[in-house]
Every structure is written in structure tokens, then in C-alpha cells.
Amino acid sequence: MESELQTVLSALEGLWRTIRLNLGLLTLPVQLYQVAVLLGCAALAWLIMRWLGPRFEEWIRTLSGRPKWQLRWLVVLRNRLSLAIFALLAWAGSGSFAYMFTFPSRRYLLTLVATIATAWFFIRLAAQLVKNRFLRRIVIWGLTIYATLYYIGYLDETTAFLDGVAIEFGDFRLTLLAILKAIIVTGLLFFGARLLSQTASRRISTNQDISPSMRVLTVKFLQIVLYSAAFFIGLKAVGFDLTGLAVLSGAIGVGLGFGLQKVVSNLVSGVIILLDKSIKPGDVISLGDTFGWIEALGARYVSVVTRDGKEYLIPNEDLITGQVVNWSHSNEFVRLDIFFGTAYGDDPHKVRKIAIEAAQSVNRVLSFKAPVCHITGFGDSSVDYILRFWIRDPTEGLTNIRGNVYLALWDAFQEHGISIPFPQREVKMLPGSVLETAKGG
Template identity: 75%
Template sequence: MDGELASWLSSLHASAGDFVDALAAFGRTMLLPSRLQQIALALVLAALAWLAARPLGARMEDWMRGLEGRPKWQLRAFIILRRRLPLILFVGMIWLAAGLFAALYSFPSRRYVLVLVATIASAWLAIRLAAQLIRNRLLRNVVVWGLSLWATLYYLGLLDETSDALDAIAVTFGDFRLSALAVIKALALTAALFMAARTLTIASSRRIRTVRDISPSVQELLVKLLRIGLYGAAFFIGLKAVGFDLTGLAVLSGAIGVGLGFGLQKVVSNLVSGVIILLDKSVKPGDVISLGDTFGWIEELGARYVSVVTRDGKEYLIPNEDLITGQVVNWSHTNNFVRLDIFFGTAYGDDPHLVRKVAVEAAKSVDRVLSHRPPVCHITGFGDSSVDYILRFWITDPTGGLTNIRGNVYLALWDAFKAHGISIPFPQREVRVLNDSLAIDTGGAPGSDAVPDRPSGADFDPSQVSGPTSSKGLGKGAP
């Protein structure tokens, strides 16, 4: 009897267990969220991530303000994370939801939508973070949106269908067929090659400019040749990779070249002149030049122009042809020594030997004037009211300006002459009126400058004349 009861109870327990398992399986099957519900959940999580990113972003900005003094790459990394904070939060939330559904339900197909959305969102985040290495904003946006679209189609399984649809949109030129898919591939490949060429050009340029055995002009020439070669190779490799026939392009480029030769003579002339300037080393970056009224130092040698920066901050873009055909004063062509001349005069009563000595000592007292190339002072002539001198001195930093150093030397001369009692005269003029007809013509009107009647010839006494008879500007050193 006890055995039958135990057997019955055991059978009942097994049946109850089977019933509970069946009921649980039914509940999981019927209560599992549908794909539409998962999409709705993903949208809700995206909205929550966007809302949560606003206060978190504000707090993160406050925290970043206290990071002054950190390396620039760290600050840039924090700024990038701040900008991508909504997407980062959404990726974290969607993966957490997918993990919870995986723990609750054992049907992978029922949580497929959440996993798919999480995967695509993670791909978008990785693309946007990696694209920050591209400095050009337009190119970065093109890369971000292009790769994001490709990743979305790839994970949705629509890449082949999209490729077939784009390949069907095509035009035919004889034996050559050009489709939309080929154009997109060419643009993508060419953009990637241009990015690689730009990276190699920047790295190589920095390396070339560190080689001290190569002159600056040859460095610029090597950099430009490298840039043209890499970008040209990227362009033609991109065309060849999509099956474009370069033979026809060669004929077309020849015809275009003839047309450009006639229509763009100045442009071609400037390009050739730029190459000549780099080869003959007539000017180079850092040289101080004068071209007409423009005085400054060369900032950059371009393919078409030379950038010259003046002392007042203006940047002149001078065509290369002007430097080849015109007269250019290169103050630092072979060396940085520049001689400057200033002119002055002193009174005839001053000792010229003392004047020369004082002028030389005054020039030496100025900081930028070289002492190992001492200044000299010479008499250049005897003027109407002064003895004329020239003071010559040397400097080695013309980029520091020429007008300011002349002004400093003039101030030093002024102080030195004042200390030694040396005067600087100014031109003297004496006006005498000797003709009585002026008084008759003016009629001697009251308040006028008419000369009164006076004796003429030997009887004329200047003391009797008032008004216009004057001697003005008489000072020390007057003749």
C-alpha cells in the first residue's frame, strides 16, 4: 500500500513538473516581445540617452574646465567623448537591454532586433571616433556618412541588393560602361588614397625639413615634388582600380594641355617660375626681401605665389613671375649682414672731428648695431646752412625692422649731440622788400601788409621798414 502511494505521488510530481514546464514554455512563447516592440524599445532607449546626455554633458563640461595644463591630446579626447555622449549612452543601454533579454529568453530570433540595433549603433560609434583622425571637416563628414551607410546595409543584409541596384544605373560609351556603383567605388577608393597620400606627405615633409644638409629652397622643392607625385598616383590608381581606360585619358589630357597652355599662360608661367626659384635658390623661406614698396620676410614658397609678411602684419601674395622678371632686393641672400645709412647735418661752428666721434659712439650704444663691424661717419659736403654727414652701421636681424633701428640711432644722436653741445641747424631764409611799387599797387589800405613810402637806393634804412620786412628762423649756425 505504501509503495503504491509513493509511486502515485512520484507520478503526480512528474506530471506536475511537466505541466509547469509546459506552462512556462507557453508563457515564454506567447509573452516574448515582437520585433515591432523591440524597435519601439530601441527608440525609447535612444530618447532616454539623448535626454540623459544633456545634464551629464553639462557636468562633464564643468569637470573639463578644471583640466587646464593637461596634454592637448587628452583634452581633445575628452571633447570628442563629450560630443558623442548621446550615442555612447545609447550603445550602453541597448547592449544592456539585449543582455537582459538573452538572460530571460532562450530564443535568439526573438532578441535579434535588439542585437542588430546594438551592433549597428556600435559600428556607428566606432566610425565616428576613428574619423576624428581626419582633420579636414568636409572629408571627415563624407567618410563618416559613407562608412555608416555601408555598415548599416552590411548588417541588415542589404549590401548585395543595393550593389545590384546601383550597378543597374549605368551609361555606356562604346565599349566602356560606367555605372553608379563604379563611380561610388572610384570616389571611395580615391578618397582613401588621397588620405594616405596626405598622411605620407605630412610625415615626409616634416622629415625633410629636419635635414640640415639640404637648403630650405631644395627642401620646398622636394616637398612639392613628393606632394604632386603622391596625389597624382592616388588619382590615377583610383581611376585604374575601377577599370577606367587611361589610354583615352592620355589623348584627352594632351588636348586639354594645349588649350590650357594658351588660356592659362600666366598661371603656367608662375608655376614654372616657382620651380626656377626653388632650383636657383634666389629666395628661400625666411629671407628678407624688398619688391617695390613691399618690405618683409618670405613666409612660404607656393606653387603660384610667394607669401611675404611685412612688419605691420600684412601678408602679400606675390606672383612667382614678378620675382623672376623684376628687380628684387634680397637683404639676406648670402648672409644676414645689412648696412644702413642715415644722414644728418651740424652747424658750421661745431668741430667736425668731435661730431664724427660722438656720432660713432652714439650708434654703438644702440643694441642691434654690431660692434665687430663698427659704425663709421663721413662728411659728405658743405650745405647751405650745415655740414652734412653720413653715418653707416651694420645689423644682422633685418626681420626685426629697419625703420625702428634707424629711429633708435637718431634718438641716440640727439641725446649725444645735446650732451656735447652740438647743434643741428635748420634752413635759414631772409625776405626783403625793396620795391615801392608794392605800396602803390596795394594802395596802402589800412590793415594790409603794404610797405610805406621810404627812400630808395643808398638812403634806404631797413630800420624804417615795418611789416613784411623780417628775418625769421634765425638760430645758431645761420649764415
């Protein structure tokens, strides 16, 4: 422990001596001239940005027909324009000092600041490839600190300081430098795994030779393999012993198995759904009172979108253990039934013919699977019928097609004089009874 503390103190002492030396050099006249030029460059860059910024933004607004990625990069450039202008002015100042003074030390500060400003500018541009805002900020700050330390010559001292801050458990020594390396290497590997998974997902999703459920399963399996490989390779690259990690992960897995039974059950159910192809994206299902089509298959749940725009996230376990009606499992054909009644005075042969013709006149009703109409019974007030017809687009809704067929029946019955009865009651006066009416006050 004392040796580790001595290493840290030595690194801090060397870093402080270097800083004091450089601060002392700033008091020299030639360095003060360069500082004044840099302050002038900063002020001039601010003035130029005040004039150029609004005009550049107006020019971007006129490019409404361009692709979104081009507009996005132009907005990023607009936000970093002041730094670019300052870097160009600093390089111009360094070139002017090079023309006036032969020795490079006369323009060292200008060149250093111009180099650092240029590096900061390109770091902020490259960081836009990271979509997550929080991770993007970490990347920007990490690379900015690294580039600054590298160009001012403090990288070795900083590395020694970080390597001196350590925690030891027997033969195991964990330093702050190793942690930072692990984060950086693992982050880069995760970024590469994300790019590979996105590229592979796009190719697999457009492959029509693979069923929709197998596409989802392949993409998820590929993501698990890539991200797991990135994690373990990142740890191995910085010197972590994965043997102890395997024992620890086994113990953690046992604990999680008891505490996360439902989560594990949903994950396994999701794999089963993908393998047996009972449900796939685009299928129309009914589960209880929920009727809609499968929007996406997740690792833990299935996204079902209804006709009214609601999105239900149904756990995978419910689809395995519950009764699910898949309207489009083997084919897209769906048979619908509607019930109606007509008066006893209407010819039932004529009613059946008119009902079938009315159903065939509706657009979504299939003609090659002809509708049929049957008598189901003789009711108290009407002759009862059932009309059966087929459709092949249940995603367009069931209630609306039933309503359209009912309207077609109504119009056809009105045209042919078919009446739709309603319950009626007769009141008879028995002999000798007296009917009394109440007198209103």
C-alpha cells in the same frame, strides 16, 4: 538598354520583397516586445544624457592643462555620448532576452539594432581623423549607409541595383557602382597620401642638412607625386582605362596652356626660385615699396610679411622678372646710411669722432664692423656728413634702428655742444629805402 533596365527593375523588386518580408515580421508579438524595449532604451538614453551631459562637459572644462588633442577627443565623445548610451542599453536588453529566451530569433531585432548603433558610434569616432568638415560628413554618411545595409542584409540587392544603373558608350560601360568605388578607393588613397606627405614634410622641415629652399621644393615634389599616384592608382583599381584618359588629358593640357599662361608662368617661376636658391624662407627682401621677410614659398606666389603685419602675396613671376633687393641673400649683414649736418663753427674732427661713438652705443649696431663718418660737402648752412654702420638683423626693422642712431647723435651733440643748424635768411635795408609797416585796424 532594355537589358540594363530589366536588371534594375529586378534588383528593385527583390529589394522590395525583402523589405515587405521584414516589415511583416515586425507584427509578430515577440518582435513588438523588442520594438517596445528599443523605444524604452531610447527614452532612457535621453534621460541619462540630460543628467550626465552637463556634468561631463563641466568635467572637461576642468582639464585645462591637458593636451589639445585629448580635449578634442573628449568633446567628440561628449557629442556622441547619447548614441553610446543607447547602444549599451540595447546590448543590455539583448542580454536580458537571451537569458529569458533560448532561441536567437527571440532577440534578433535587439541584437541587430545594438550592432548597428555600435557601428555608427565607432564610425563617427573614426571619421574625426578626416580634418575637412565636408569630407568628414561624406565619410560618416557613406560608412553609415554601408554598415546599415550590411547588417540588415540588403547589401547584395543594393549592389545589384547600383550595378544596373549604367551608361554605355560602345565598349565602355560606366555604372553607378563603379563611380562609388572610384570615389571611395581614390578618397582612401588621397587620405593615405596626405598622411605620408605630412609625415615626410615634418621630417624634411627639421633636417638642417638641407637648405630651406630645397626643403620646400622636396616637399612640393613629394606632394605632387603622392597625390598624382593616388589619383591614377584609384582610377586603375576600379577598372578605368587610362589610355583614353591620357589622350584626353593631353588635349585638355593644350587648352589649359593657352588659357592659363600666367598661372603656368608663376608655377615655373616658383620652381626656378627654389632651384637657384635666390630667395628662401626667412630672407629679407625689398620689391618696390614692399619691405619684409619671406614667410612661405607657394606654388604660385611668395608670402612676404612686413613690419606692420601686412602679408603680401607676390606672384613668382614678379620676383623673376623684376628687380628684387635681397638683404640677406649671401649673408645677414646690412649697411645703413644716415645724413646730418653741423654748424661751421664746430670742429669736423670732433664731430666725426662723436658721431662714431654715438652709433657704437646703439645695441643693434655691430662693433666688429666699425661705423664710419665722412664729410660729404659744404652746404649753405651746414657742413654735411654721412654716417655708415652695419647691422645683422634686418628682420627687426630698419626705420627703428635709424631712429635710435639719430637719437644717440642728438644726445651726444647736446652733451658736447655741437649745434645742428637750420637755414637762415638776412634782410638788409638799402640806403634811401623806407620801411613801412601796416597799421592794423
